[in-house]
Amino acid sequence: MTGPRHIPLGKGGEFDAISAALHRWGALAEGVGDDCAVLDxxxxxxxxxxxxxxxxxxxxxxxxxSPEEIGxxxxxxxxSDLAAMAAVxxxxxxxxxxPESWRGDFLRICDGIGEAARSTGTRIIGGDLTRGGELALAISAVGHVAEPLARRGARxxxxxxxxxxxxxPLLAVRAWDRGTAPQGEVRARFARPTARVAEAQWLLAHGASAGMDVSDGVVSEAGHLAAAGGVHVIVNLDRLPLVAGATPEDAARSGEEYELLVTAPAALDAAAFEAEFGLPVTCIGAVAPPMPGExxxxxxxxxxxxxxPRGHDHFPVM
Amino acid sequence: MTGPRHIPLGKGGEFDAISAALHRWGALAEGVGDDCAVLDxxxxxxxxxxxxxxxxxxxxxxxxxSPEEIGxxxxxxxxSDLAAMAAVxxxxxxxxxxPESWRGDFLRICDGIGEAARSTGTRIIGGDLTRGGELALAISAVGHVAEPLARRGARxxxxxxxxxxxxxPLLAVRAWDRGTAPQGEVRARFARPTARVAEAQWLLAHGASAGMDVSDGVVSEAGHLAAAGGVHVIVNLDRLPLVAGATPEDAARSGEEYELLVTAPAALDAAAFEAEFGLPVTCIGAVAPPMPGExxxxxxxxxxxxxxPRGHDHFPVM
Known part of the structure; x- marks a missing residue:
């Protein structure tokens, strides 16, 4: 099943499944098959x-x-974590x-992974396939950067x-939890997020001093920027940009947004950003000196x- | 709980657990805390x-x-996959x-991961912690190499x-499956394998033309070298180096050995290798031209x- 430019694999169920995935990915996964991926x-x-x-x-x-959306x-x-550092x-x-019950969806999951790679100019360089009791995808992403946009650096x-x-994402999960189906932008923001790769590079080039992506809720993430930078961060919930139907409190707590949260000059040219990417960038707060006891x-x-509001914590307190 | 040289993390159970692990790892994990690891x-x-x-x-x-051994x-x-390519x-x-039932063992698992890193001169550069129904560790390893020892290249x-x-490893699993406890070298080969990092660099420097580590049984792996190199490989089971108690058939099928399988000149100085590493390297076969129809x-x-003998296949045929 391997394409002609893939390194041939030997026999066995694991290898057959991997071969089928490589075939599906085509040129996106060219060269996979050695013990490691080798990159310049x-x-x-x-x-x-x-x-x-x-x-x-x-x-x-x-x-x-859908399985494609999961992948x-x-x-x-x-x-998105690479984007968060303004890396390529x-x-x-x-x-x-x-798991056994997911085997029929394996190639559809692979198709979704392929779509994510294609849409971000990323190749699939390796992997590991294991049976198990629950579906789990651990994805490693590699890239490069001249000087990364780090979490520390806020001034x-x-x-x-x-x-x-x-x-x-918060509204989508709330709808599913209530037994209804989220629609439109709300569903898409959960099921089809975008990694803000070019946007981060633009922000770094335009003076961003620190940044990260919003995995765990924007206030929680602001806390990380504050802690890493040794500064005090103020988030003005009234300024949060909202999807239709969300309150500022929803927006503050919503995780897995994969939007970028950066500290940058107040004079950042938001109109130029929006013109370039068709996406708003919104000033939602300020960075102050550290306040002892606060x-x-x-x-x-x-x-x-x-x-x-508490952020999104996948892992309740131990 | 974070050490003074770690980037401080915000609040939340996931972050507290990660902080405890970072504290345990100390200098091994220095600098962890950004969205990505950054490496020169x-x-x-x-x-x-x-x-x-x-x-x-x-x-x-x-x-x-033990939890330490699992980590x-x-x-x-x-x-070991890096070692297989003679990478650093x-x-x-x-x-x-x-899973919930493993939380009490979390730091002991981390200790084992730390021991593996320390013993191979490797740092812990990042990670992700998730609750779930079954214990799973997906480890990404990165390194560098001038010219990798690849699977293709056998002549x-x-x-x-x-x-x-x-x-x-095969004898150890067989013992456990029978309800007995494997002992000595047999148990150690499963529970405490070694990544042959320096050994692979020596073999590459001494003419190895292709190589990999033995994850899936030596005959199965020889098939990968044959397929990748477009050659015919002969494995002489009578020559396989055996742990005490293993038959050649056991040795041929035993997976997760993390020993190195390489193609190299027949004149390789095995005595010099053994003198340097206190470990045998054994000639177990030969590389022939491809044989159509065979x-x-x-x-x-x-x-x-x-x-x-079939290799070790974690993933039965789909």
Whole structure:
């Protein structure tokens, strides 16, 4: 089943399934088959690596998404971590644990992974396939960058900016939990997120001092930027850009957005950004010097400080 | 709980558990906390990446191993893939899916991962922690190499060599399956394998033309070298180096050995290798031109061709 330019694999069920996936991916997965992927890193660039785990019934339910969407968003989640550092994605490796009940969907999951790779200019460079009791995709993404956009680096006087419109994933999960089906933008924001690869590079080139992607809710992530940078971050919930139907509190808590949260000059040219990407970038707060005895991040609503909505925590307190 | 040189993380159970692991790893995990790991690749070197998945009840059972051993051997399996290409390991990233029933063992698993990193000169550069229904460790290992030892490259006239002594993991699993406890070298070969990092670099420097590690049984792996190189490979089972108690058939089928299987000149100085590493390297076969209509690999026993013992296939035919 391997394409002519793939390194031939030997016999066995695991290898047959992998061969079928490689055939499906075609040129996207050219060269896969050795013990490791081998990649050139351009001179003067650093290598970046990110891993992201998507587990059935933790990150999604089977009834929510098509197999293609499960593969797609798992790969995008890992690629989004590269985007968060303004890196150029190069390749993803896929560790897939596949239960018996999912075998018939294997190639559809692979198709979604392929779509994520194709849409971000990324190749599939390796992986590992295991049977198991629950569907799990652990995706490793590698890329390169000259100087990464890191979490530390926020400076007092910067503004806090976020791309896109928030709240979609939270509203989608809420709808599914209620037994209804989310629609339109709300569903798409959960099922078909975008990794903001070019957007991050633009923001870095236009003065972003620190950044990350919104995996765990924008206020929670602002707390990470504050802690890493040793600064105080103020999030103005009234300014959060919202998908239709979301409240500011929804938007503040919604995770797995894969939008970018950056600290950058208040004079950032948001109109130029929107003209280039067809996507808003919105000033939602400010960076202040550290305030001893105060929490590192505070949320304002109607001009008053409010209790921070908790972020999205996949892993309850041990 | 984070050490002073770690990038501080925000609040939440996932972050607290990760902080505890980072604290335990200390300098081994220095700098972890951004969206991606950032690594320098020395000029003139290529980057290599490998991923390896270890799932409870597929790769091991809880009653067989200590939590430290589970962490250790999962990390070694990924690092061994780098060794197989004669690469220098630099870092590992750990995607861990942790069921409720394993939470009390979390830090002991981390200790084992740390031991594997320390013993191979590798750092822990990132990861992802998820709850889930079954324990799974997806480890990504990155390193660099000038010119990798690849699976393709075997030339007719080469000999086939293997490091170490084979059969231990198969005998260990057989003992556990019978309800007895494997002992000594047999248990150690399963529970405490070694990634042959320096050994692979020595073999490459001494003329190895192709190579891989023995994850799936030496005859099965020889088939991969034959297929990738477009050659015919002969494995002489009578020559397989055996752990005490193993038959040649056991040794031929035993997987997860993490020994190196290479094609190299027949004149390879095995005594010098053994003097350097305290480990045998044994000539177990030969590389011939491709034979149309014949299987790519054949096994000999007592001078006669025998049916190939099946390798270790984690994933039954779909």
């Amino acid at each position: 890193v351009p001179a003067g660039r650093k290598m970046v690596l990110s891993v992201d785990n998507a587990v059935e019934n933790v990150h999604f339910r089977r009834t929510w998404l 797609y968003r798992s790969a995008i989640a890992a690629i 994605p190069v390749g993803i490796a896929v560790s897939l644990t596949l 007092p006087g910067d503004a806090l900016w976020v791309t896109g419109r928030l709240g979609g 929490p590192a991040v505070e949320a304002l609503r109607g001009g008053r400080r409010v209790e921070l | 690749v020395p000029a003139g070197r290529k980057m290599v990446l490998s991923v390896d998945n270890a799932v409870e009840n597929v790769h091991f059972r809880r009653t067989w191993l 250790y051997r999962s990390a070694i399996a990924a690092i 390991p630099v870092g590992i990233a750990v995607s861990l899916t942790l 007719p006239g080469d000999a086939l060599w293997v490091t170490g002594r084979l059969g231990g 299987p790519a690999v054949e096994a000999l026993r007592g001078g006669r061709r025998v049916e190939l």
